[in-house]
Amino acid sequence: MSSYLDELNEVQRKAVVNTEGPVLVVAGPGSGKTRVLTYRIAHIIEKGTPPWEILSLTFTNKAAREMKERISKVVGDRANRVYAGTFHSIFARILRSEAEKIGYPSNFTIYDSDDSKSLITTIIKQLNLDGKVYNANAMRSKISSCKSNLITPKLYVQTPEMLEKDRVAKKPHFHKIYTEYVNRCKRAGAMDFDDLLFRLFELLQKNPDNVLEKYRKRFKYILVDEFQDTNFLQYSIIKKLVKYPGSRANICAVGDDAQSIYGFRGATIQNILDYEKDFTKDGIQVFKLEQNYRSTDHIVKAANEVISVNKNQIKKTIWSDKGEGAKIQIIKALTDSEEGKRVADAIMEQKMRYHLSNQDIAILYRTNAQSRVFEEYLRRYNIPYRIYGGLSFYQRKEVKDLISYLRLVVNPADDEALKRVINYPKRGIGKTSIDKVSDTANALNQTMWQAIDSAPISAKAKNTLFEFKKMLIEAAKKAKDGTAYEVATFVARQSGLIDHLKNDTSIEGLGRLENVNSLLDGINEFVEGDLLIDIEGENEDRSLSSYLQNIALVTDFDAKEHGDNVVTLMSVHSAKGLEFKSVFCVGLEENLFPSFMSLDSPEQVAEERRLFYVAITRAEQNLTLSFATSRYQHGSVRYNSPSRFLEEIGSDHLDGSVSLTASSRQAFGAHNNATSGGYRGAAKKQNTSSKVIGNFKPLRKKQLTLKVDPATFKPSPMGEIQSGMKVLHMKFGEGQVVNIDGSATNPIATIRFAEMGNEDKRIMLKFAKLQIMS
DNA sequence: GTTGGTATCTGTGGA
DNA sequence: AGATACCAAC
Numbered sequence: 163m164s165s166y167l168d169e170l171n172e173v174q175r176k177a178v179v180n181t182e183g184p185v186l187v188v189a190g191p192g193s194g195k196t197r198v199l200t201y202r203i204a205h206i207i208e209k210g211t212p213p214w215e216i217l218s219l220t221f222t223n224k225a226a227r228e229m230k231e232r233i234s235k236v237v238g239d240r241a242n243r244v245y246a247g248t249f250h251s252i253f254a255r256i257l258r259s260e261a262e263k264i265g266y267p268s269n270f271t272i273y274d275s276d277d278s279k280s281l282i283t284t285i286i287k288q289l290n291l292d293g294k295v296y297n298a299n300a301m302r303s304k305i306s307s308c309k310s311n312l313i314t315p316k317l318y319v320q321t322p323e324m325l326e327k328d329r330v331a332k333k334p335h336f337h338k339i340y341t342e343y344v345n346r347c348k349r350a351g352a353m354d355f356d357d358l359l360f361r362l363f364e365l366l367q368k369n370p371d372n373v374l375e376k377y378r379k380r381f382k383y384i385l386v387d388e389f390q391d392t393n394f395l396q397y398s399i400i401k402k403l404v405k406y407p408g409s410r411a412n413i414c415a416v417g418d419d420a421q422s423i424y425g426f427r428g429a430t431i432q433n434i435l436d437y438e439k440d441f442t443k444d445g446i447q448v449f450k451l452e453q454n455y456r457s458t459d460h461i462v463k464a465a466n467e468v469i470s471v472n473k474n475q476i477k478k479t480i481w482s483d484k485g486e487g488a489k490i491q492i493i494k495a496l497t498d499s500e501e502g503k504r505v506a507d508a509i510m511e512q513k514m515r516y517h518l519s520n521q522d523i524a525i526l527y528r529t530n531a532q533s534r535v536f537e538e539y540l541r542r543y544n545i546p547y548r549i550y551g552g553l554s555f556y557q558r559k560e561v562k563d564l565i566s567y568l569r570l571v572v573n574p575a576d577d578e579a580l581k582r583v584i585n586y587p588k589r590g591i592g593k594t595s596i597d598k599v600s601d602t603a604n605a606l607n608q609t610m611w612q613a614i615d616s617a618p619i620s621a622k623a624k625n626t627l628f629e630f631k632k633m634l635i636e637a638a639k640k641a642k643d644g645t646a647y648e649v650a651t652f653v654a655r656q657s658g659l660i661d662h663l664k665n666d667t668s669i670e671g672l673g674r675l676e677n678v679n680s681l682l683d684g685i686n687e688f689v690e691g692d693l694l695i696d697i698e699g700e701n702e703d704r705s706l707s708s709y710l711q712n713i714a715l716v717t718d719f720d721a722k723e724h725g726d727n728v729v730t731l732m733s734v735h736s737a738k739g740l741e742f743k744s745v746f747c748v749g750l751e752e753n754l755f756p757s758f759m760s761l762d763s764p765e766q767v768a769e770e771r772r773l774f775y776v777a778i779t780r781a782e783q784n785l786t787l788s789f790a791t792s793r794y795q796h797g798s799v800r801y802n803s804p805s806r807f808l809e810e811i812g813s814d815h816l817d818g819s820v821s822l823t824a825s826s827r828q829a830f831g832a833h834n835n836a837t838s839g840g841y842r843g844a845a846k847k848q849n850t851s852s853k854v855i856g857n858f859k860p861l862r863k864k865q866l867t868l869k870v871d872p873a874t875f876k877p878s879p880m881g882e883i884q885s886g887m888k889v890l891h892m893k894f895g896e897g898q899v900v901n902i903d904g905s906a907t908n909p910i911a912t913i914r915f916a917e918m919g920n921e922d923k924r925i926m927l928k929f930a931k932l933q934i935m936s
Numbered sequence: 937g938t939t940g941g942t943a944t945c946t947g948t949g950g951a
Numbered sequence: 952a953g954a955t956a957c958c959a960a961c
Contacts, residue, residue, distance in 0.1 A: 531952090795947090
């Protein structure tokens, strides 16, 4: 057999060579999952299946691209003909050729979440509902969840239980919003991200022209990566394609229930459980990849301890033979800013001590907003870095503005695009006129573009809007014969967008102009056809419409240039699937990680825990966890206690020497006196040495001096602490253990400290350093 | 009717 | 901090 099979361990090899019939691969972190997937595809090709009969679904373009690269190393160029891509991009492509069968134009618009939210806000207003009761974001995620569970507006209205639930929740009009939202999307020829899945399901369900048969025949082998992140709708589509009488059910799902982190998007690990059941009769084979080739032992064991707190898991034992490795470091800081500094310090130190390059290091956080402080100190230390996530290129205002013009050229029914540019650059069309156009559109069930003609607006406004339409119609004509690039430059100039940006000579203004020019360059590249976002390898369609559908599904992250030696800063979510020699997981505080949004539901906390599990399993050799006792959130100082997740790691995996705070407190005292003015203002003049770090007076009350000299203090192992013993604590001094309870992995001692006025304190033994005296 | 300023509210993650 | 809401002035 071919040599690539020799690169696999026994289970991996089984998962690769058993290509027929349904397979579930449960793959722990660092267990060679991508290798199995790619070799499996290569193996299927080697055995004689044409690559285009293989459908491989992933969640990110990056994963798809990486997979193709790795397949091509085994089977060469044939790899490019594999139908591999993200759920959204592949489904969008299918829909593009089949849209008319379900009453959509093939050049349908893809609404991003901003478009969806803006449309929902509009609907809430027009239905005269209270925006506080009917929060647009909450409504959006509720709609998303309905679609992900195949609940149409019609079905919703016909289900008394759901309506009753809404009545109880004091949101009885939700169904109206949902119904209207779906109608308006349809009217605008637009699909939101969920529609790309939902409408495909609808297509397969309604099965016009036997389209279902066509795709069942076409995809002889289906592989799904990150199966734990699929939702009910995605699984329903997969089943439609795979499960039918006479099917060979050649499906391979790869996933890890412990790494399911997209519940907020409707993902459910129930799919894995259902999958096992649904394909039992087809002879499903389950393979568990349990050896972790990525991380050293302390990291793997700590991760196992953390995830074991969650119930209901697929049983597996992740292990590593990479050696014990370094213990996990903990950094405690008093403020978010100090956290930034100390992480940067630690990066400097690690680079020296372990000879790490910048690219070996990542800082992972729960929310993108946390990146700022790290950025600040890395810059100060001259450590090059790159931030991923946050605002992507295509989400920048000036870029979206031009894209909106282009969307209108392709699809004049696109109301969200129209609203965005109807008065930008300013052409004297105010709120009143826009409202009138919008009202007219609703009254006549037309698009706003159509309603401009009959709306009761002033002659002046009407003239302006006719000019506006005329310009876009001309652009649309150009689109018929010319290239996308020609249309885009025409629109950029004729709309006045370029002139408007040129008038702004500020630094930011220049940047905006530059961004618009890069967008134009990007369109040109798309037309010329070399650099292609294209995953499926058969994209010959270089129309403007095709371009717009492509970029709607692309993120900056996908555009990452390789090989730059920089420190990576990203959210934990986007770090999934990646690995770094040294990982800093920061902001480990209650309300932040776990997120405050998760705290009222144990299920959501469990998801946060899985997210933490993902974070720590990114590390190969060094893992550092940090938290701050106070931080600026939403404009004011917040005090958060350390994350519960820290307590879930056994102290034997933690490096004790850094977990105490004496040095940081003292170092910090110097800044303490300079509390005046706001943090934000101070942050701007970041080069001044006397940086003002907010107001944290309440902390001072708790400030304690050390009772013990750190040099002579020798903490005893956690297991030796027994009830009744006299112990010494660094800050609280001498005390007597009254009682020990809690769990085996997290014992909690009640200790009475004489020097603290005989106060009983509950001490987590895995964290506290206690020296036994007698 | 439109524009520009200030006050108020809101808040994760991402295809 | 950012977006949106509201109000005063052209």
